[in-house]
Amino acid sequence: MLVSDMLMRVAFCFSVFTSLILTTTAHTQTCRCSKYTFPNKEVFATCRDLPHSPSFLHWTYQPATGNLDIAFRHSGIENPTNTWVAWAINPNNNLIQAMPGAQALVAVPAQTCGAVMRGYTCSISSYNTVLEESNISYPYSNLMVTFQNNEVTIFAKLTLPKCTTSLVHLWQSGSVSDSVPEVHDMASANLNSKEILHLVSPPT
Structure with a gap:
């Protein structure tokens, strides 16, 4: 030879x-997200390991009604008392400039006894946002935040326009100073924490 x-x-x-x-x-x-079991035994139809951060999205979607049940998980949180986490949808489907106009679900340190973190909504108007609490354009319910095993989970039910098949979503985390969320890091991983999410028959 x-x-x-x-x-x-x-x-x-x-x-x-x-x-x-x-x-x-x-x-x-x-398959990482598919092997996860929620402490409350809640089950979602689909999940996705999100790129650029230790984050995962679980969801169940009904196109005929637009009802979207989600659980957004963000891991690796050492100190929840000075950390914020957010997951958002850009209703304009603008992937290039996904942040302005995004409708966010936010988790921040709780200021009350008996809770580690609390959740609220925020309509992001610009890149300089400090995630002020405000109404969002999507009807929502069952907003809840949990913290367990160094992981924050945001649960919520959103109502999208009927027959929506995909959307632009983004996710971030950052520090909190004097109870106010600070601007997230500008590293490549942060700037690229966004994508088109296929709600129906997501690509493998």
Whole structure:
């Protein structure tokens, strides 16, 4: 056997082996959210491991009514007393400038005894927002925030326009100073924490 043939076969085998490793790794990462069990035993139809941060979105959607039940999880929170977390929808479906106009569900440290974090809504008007509490354009209910095992979870039911099949969503976290959310980091991971979410038959 020629040396060149041997090198080609070795290269081919290495390529196949590497491909298998990458496929297995991708499959494992894709399945992370599906293996999660909520403490309250709530079950959602679909979930997605979100890129660029330790975040996960679980949802159940009914296109005929527009009802969207979500649970947004953000992990790795060492100190919930100085951290905010948010998940939002951009109703303009503007992926390039997703933040202005976004309708957000926000979790911040609770100021009352017996609770770690509380949730509220915020209509984001500009990049300089401090996430002031305000109404959002989507009807919503059952807004609740939990903190357990260094992870914040935002639960809510939203009503979207009927037959919506996809939307632009974004997610962030940052620090809190004197009870006011500060601007999040401008690292690449933060700036890219947005995407088009396919509610119906999401791509694998």
